[in-house]
Amino acid sequence: MFLAALAVFPLVQLLRLSLSDVQVQNLHRDWPFIGLENFINGFTSGVLTDGLLNTLVFVVIVTIIGLIGGIAAAVALRGTGQVTGALLGLMVFIWALPPVVNGSVWKFLLADDGLFNSMLSLFGLSSFPFLYDERYALISVAVVNAWAVIPFNALVFRAAVLNVPDEQFEAAQLDGATPRQEFWYVILPALRPTTLVLGVLTIVYAFRSFDFVYVMTKGGPGASTQTLPYLSYQQAFVGYDFSAGAASAVVAVVVVLALAAVYARSVLKEESE
Amino acid sequence: MSSSTVTVATPRTAHGRRRTRKSPAAIAIRIILAIVYVIPLLWIVLTSFKDKDDVIGSSTAIFFQPTLDAYRAAFTPELLAALGxxxxxxxxxxxxxxxxxxxxxxxxxxxxxxxxxxxxxxxxxxxxxxxxxxxxxxxxxxxxxxxxxxxxxxxxxxxxxxxxxxxxxxxxxxxxxxxxxxxxxxxxxxxxxxxxxxxxxxxxxxxxxxxxxxxxxxxxxxxxxxxxxxxxxxxxxxxxxxxxxxxxxxxxxxxxxxxxxxxxxxxxxxxxxxxxxxxxxxxxxxxx
Amino acid sequence: MHIASRPQIKRSRIAAIVAIGTAVGLALAGCAPAGGGGSASDAATITVWHYYSLDNQNAMLDQYKADFEAANDGVTVENVYVPQDQLNSKLIAAAGTGTGPDVVVFDGYSATTLIAGGVLAPVTEKWSAFDGASEIAEGAVTTVDGDVYAAQGYVNTLGLYYNKTILDALGLQPPTTVDELEEDMATALAGGYQGITLAGQPDVQGAFQAYPWLTAEGFSYDDPQADALAAGFERVRGWVDSGFLSAQVPTWDQNVPFSEFMNGTTAFAENGNWQLSALASDAKFDYGVVPLPVGNGGRIYLGGEAEGVGAFSKNPDLAWKYLEDTFYSQAGQLEALKQVGSLPTRTDASADESISADPYLSQFAEAIATQGAPFPDTVIPSENNEAVITANGQAWSAALGGQTSPQQAADDFMTTLEPLLKD
Missing domain, CATH: 1.10.3720.10 (MetI-like)
Incomplete structure (x- = not known):
């Protein structure tokens, strides 16, 4: 019960904050209720609108690459050999490294004199502005974030693949199925329920992820990689406008609430089957 | 709920005799994964053996005088306490x-x-x-x-x-x-x-x-x-x-x-x- | 397969109760309260929260600790490191529960935020009774509503570092005007070198380094003009276009560009006096520093850490004595100068010949005397300090990154700035 209270308490406080006017002066005193003013300000100034759009792009990239990459890795690594074990170990090692390490590494690798641009220059191409051009910075950070979740998704998907009964593969092979057909008609259907749970977890992760933005671009150039979680952090803990920060977080919560409803519906459906 | 769900309770992977055919696509994916995850790891490990001055700059990206300084500095009594x-x-x-x-x-x-x-x-x-x-x-x-x-x-x-x-x-x-x-x-x-x-x-x-x-x-x-x-x-x-x-x-x-x-x-x-x-x-x- | 749900609920409830019981048992078994009594619970302990991470900064703190403990029998000083991006929020959170350290060493520009958050104790009486108070530069003291809360034991600021080896090879002299700087950078570029490195991140670090170039074009917060702002953005964006400055500048904080400079292939770097010790030990080339060539109107922010007594210190008098004897004392400030290269705020310490005789420190001292400006600007209502600085950093980053035109960046910033300047 205490734990439940502990888990719910911050959510309640967050909602209250988002509807009040709270700066550093009155954080520990009264919180005057101001209704939706924080949200209205955020949307009329465009900060929240931009943040929301950036977040949606970010979430779509992380989710799609994260899930497809996870499935691809799981299928490619469904053996039990030593190479497979080594590759999985490598991925888990990377997954366990903190974002400040992973993000910094990619910041270096994607810099002008970093590995990727050095390779491009070998082919006579000029440097690609991965992180400092507004068109590519958000995509670069999102792809790195997807890279960081693939190991987790791959592990879970792989276990689901391993759970497909051997007989099904044998039957498919007896029928002369190609590896591609095997993938489409045996593996993929078996992964459907796993995809649902992982999809939800990945989307939620992408919606709240701010570490990589913080480490790699600080929201820049300008505000072009400012996603809602980063915006919220920055408003609350750099600008000390706690209620504006809470409002930005609540916008993300509301979007996820809609997704949660979809998930809940599919859970209900699954139960009535 | 169908009875097929029972299979989950008895995973059947330990036979080791599973028939996995390696398609070219699977091999390609493995190679891509290896590259995409080995390179950053390599960078991390190489950097951890570098001197502070060698971190930035392409001339010392791969060839540098390796040093254990960072690890020596990291192994303190606090590290053990922190591990605990x-x-x-x-x-x-x-x-x-x-x-x-x-x-x-x-x-x-x-x-x-x-x-x-x-x-x-x-x-x-x-x-x-x-x-x-x-x-x-x-x-x-x-x-x-x-x-x-x-x-x-x-x-x-x-x-x-x-x-x-x-x-x-x-x-x-x-x-x-x-x-x-x-x-x-x-x-x-x-x-x-x-x-x-x-x-x-x-x-x-x-x-x-x-x-x-x-x-x-x-x-x-x-x-x-x-x-x-x-x-x-x-x-x-x-x-x-x-x-x-x-x-x-x-x-x-x-x-x-x-x-x-x-x-x-x-x-x-x-x-x-x-x-x-x-x-x-x-x-x-x-x-x- | 329908099963009546009641018995199951009951079952899981029993399980839950058992589980929670186990959890509490486990938790208690696993966690004896940790030792090292944090916040001033011990009468003879002074807890100092700080975010110093460099070896020389910690050497300075250790020296302060050793000196103070030696001079005061039975007193223990405990230096507590908190990561920089966590320090303020941790202090504010702690203040809400009536706790906190005895001494706070914090980013000077956060002073008004921390005071509003109830983190610092007013020390007006102690300050007026303090002999050395008159020695400390007025601009280094934080006063709110007539009460003194904190002072800076030293200031940090920016200068223009140059690679003397490169300049000599090209037959160049360090620039004294921005036009000379641009000519020098053009020569350096033609000679196969890079021009300059500086910070362009959309945060306080970017804003800190933007200010000299913006004020050089006549921008001021007293009477902000979009044209002056745009001219400042335009000039530095021009350096990116001309190839003097890497297009990566929007991703640069204050550290990475200095590391680039340390590689020895860049002619100039805009950076702070705190980098001197790294240069002295690691630079593989000759170097020098001059004030930033930003003309008569150009200003540099005076940064650095401020120190104050925690609002919930159980031993404020001892905490104050610690500050008097260390950060605020002549000997203490000279110690910071020696260890870190920080510039003292006491006139009797900054008159020390170790500054005037030092070819680098003397340049920074001159810069402070001729160009120094309070950070953040005093005309900004203090509760909007961070919002203004962040917006400034974002506009700077957007202009340097080419995300918006310099004019557009200036207009955007003005739109944000105007309501923030009104109290």
Whole structure:
């Protein structure tokens, strides 16, 4: 019960904050209720609108690459050999490294004199502005974030693949199925329920992820990689406008609430089957 | 619910004779994965053996005078203490998370109707509260309970953070347990707790082991609570020591990378122990 | 397969109760309260929260600790490191529960935020009774509503570092005007070198380094003009276009560009005096520093850490004595100068010949005397400090990154700035 209270308490406080006017002066005193003013300000100034759009792009990239990459890795690594074990170990090692390490590494690798641009220059191409051009910075950070979740998704998907009964593969092979057909008609259907749970977890992760933005671009150039979680952090803990920060977080919560409803519906459906 | 779900309870991977055909696509994916994950790791490890001056600049990217300075500087008495703290915090939090999440997930899997649906949605929404936004409310609670500067504060905060996640992950495993199994036991007169303990739990042990591993890994890397709720750095776990490497006055890159490697190594050891369990048990949703 | 739900609820409830019981048991078994009594619970302990991460900064703190403990029998000083991006929020959170350290060493520009958050104790009486108070530069003292809360023991600021080896090879002299700087950079570029490195991140670090170039074109917060702002953005963006400055500048904080400079292939770097010790030990080339060539109107912010007494210190008098004897004392400030290269705020310390005789420190001292400006600007209502600085950093980053035109960046910033300047 205490734990439940502990888990719910911050959510309640967050909602209250988002509807009040709270700066550093009155954080520990009264919180005057101001209704939706924080949200209205955020949307009329465009900060929240931009943040929301950036977040949606970010979430779509992380989710799609994260899930497809996870499935691809799981299928490619469904053996039990030593190479497979080594590759999985490598991925888990990377997954366990903190974002400040992973993000910094990619910041270096994607810099002008970093590995990727050095390779491009070998082919006579000029440097690609991965992180400092507004068109590519958000995509670069999102792809790195997807890279960081693939190991987790791959592990879970792989276990689901391993759970497909051997007989099904044998039957498919007896029928002369190609590896591609095997993938489409045996593996993929078996992964459907796993995809649902992982999809939800990945989307939620992408919606709240701010570490990589913080480490790699600080929201820049300008505000072009400012996603809602980063915006919220920055408003609350750099600008000390706690209620504006809470409002930005609540916008993300509301979007996820809609997704949660979809998930809940599919859970209900699954139960009535 | 169809009877096919029973197969989940008896994973069938250990035969080792599984027929996997390696298509060209699979080989290509393996090569891509190897490249995409080896290069950053290589960079991390190389940097951890560099001198501070050699980190930036392409001339010293690959060829440099390796040094153990970063590791030598990292191996201090504090490191051992921090390792101990990490172990205590991660183990205890994981135990608490499991103790709460297992019955909760079981309940949510068994009870039908609108209530569990709302419960599940709430769990998802709870995941959305930014961790930074939880620091100040938690600080007030722990301050009121005089728990600041104790392991318990960090452990409880980590547990509160991870429990919703664990419930979502665990629930499908319990749904895979055929209720008929429990009915049979209750006809035999077994008491409800005994049924849960000796019949249901063993069936879902893979799921539990998997969830436990994931929770452990995440708590191991969590530093925000540790940095905020410990008033003295003597109690910091590894993850918080790592956060110490970054500041606007300069980042000690070799030190950061070396500590990263040191922090992640125990995880690799844990992974190799649970490799078998993970490969059999991580079937979150192979369950309807 | 429908099963009556009631017994199951009951079952899981029992399980839950057992589980929670176990959890509490485990928790208690696993966590004896940790030792090292944090916040001033011990009468003879002074807890100092700080975010110093460099070896030389910590050497300075250790020296302060050793000196103070030696001079005061039975007193223990405990230096507590908190990561920089966590320090303020941790202090504010702690203040909400009536706790906190005895001494706070914090980013000077956060002073008003921390005071509003109830983190610092007013020390007006102690200050007026302090002999050395008159020695400390007025601009280094934080006063709110007539009460003194904190003072800076030293200031940090920016200068223009140059690679003397490169300049000599090209037959160049360090620039004294921005036009000379641009000519020098053009020569350097033609000679196969890079022009300059500086910070362009959309945060306080970017804003800190933007200010000299903006004020050089006549921008001021007293009477902000979009044209002056645009001219400042335009000039530095022009350096990116001309190839003097790497296009990566929007991703640069204050550290990475200095590491680039340390590689020895860049002619100039805009950076702070805190980098001197790294240069002295690691530079593989000859170097020098001059004030930034930003003309008569150009200003540099005076940064650095401020120190104050925690609002919830159980031993404020001892905490104050610690500050008097260390950060605020002549000997203490000279110690910071020696260890870190920080510039003292006491006139009797900055008159020390170790500054005037030092070819680098003397340049920074001159810059402070002729160009120094309070950070953040005093005309900004203090509760909007961070919002203004962040918006400034974002506009700077957007202009340098080419995300918006310099004019557009200036207009955007003005739109944000105007309501923030009104109280």
């Amino acid at each position: 703290q990490s172990l205590v915090i991660a183990t205890t939090s994981t135990a608490i998370v499991l103790a709460v999440a297992i019955p909760a997930a079981y309940g949510l899997a068994r009870v039908r109707g609108v209530l569990p649906t709302i419960g599940l949605s709430l769990l998802i929404v709870l995941q959305m509260v930014p961790q930074t936004a939880t620091v100040i409310p938690f600080f007030q609670v722990f301050g009121g309970l005089r728990l600041l500067d104790t392991n318990l504060a960090v452990i409880l905060a980590d547990a509160a953070l991870m429990t919703p996640f664990a419930i979502i992950l665990l629930r499908p495993f319990f749904r895979a347990v055929p209720p008929a199994l429990e009915e049979a036991a209750s006809v035999d007169g077994a008491r409800s707790f005994r049924i849960f303990w000796s019949i249901v739990l063993p069936v879902v042990r893979n799921g539990v082991a998997t969830t436990a591993t994931l929770v452990f890994l995440i708590v191991w890397g969590e530093f925000l609570y540790a940095v905020n709720f410990f008033l003295t750095p003597g109690n910091y776990p590894l993850s918080a020591l790592l956060a110490q490497q970054v500041s606007s006055y300069g980042i000690n890159w070799p030190g950061l990378m070396a500590l990263g490697v040191i922090t992640s190594l125990p995880i690799l050891v844990l992974f190799s122990f649970t490799y078998r369990l993970l490969k059999e048990g991580l079937t979150v949703g192979a369950v309807k």
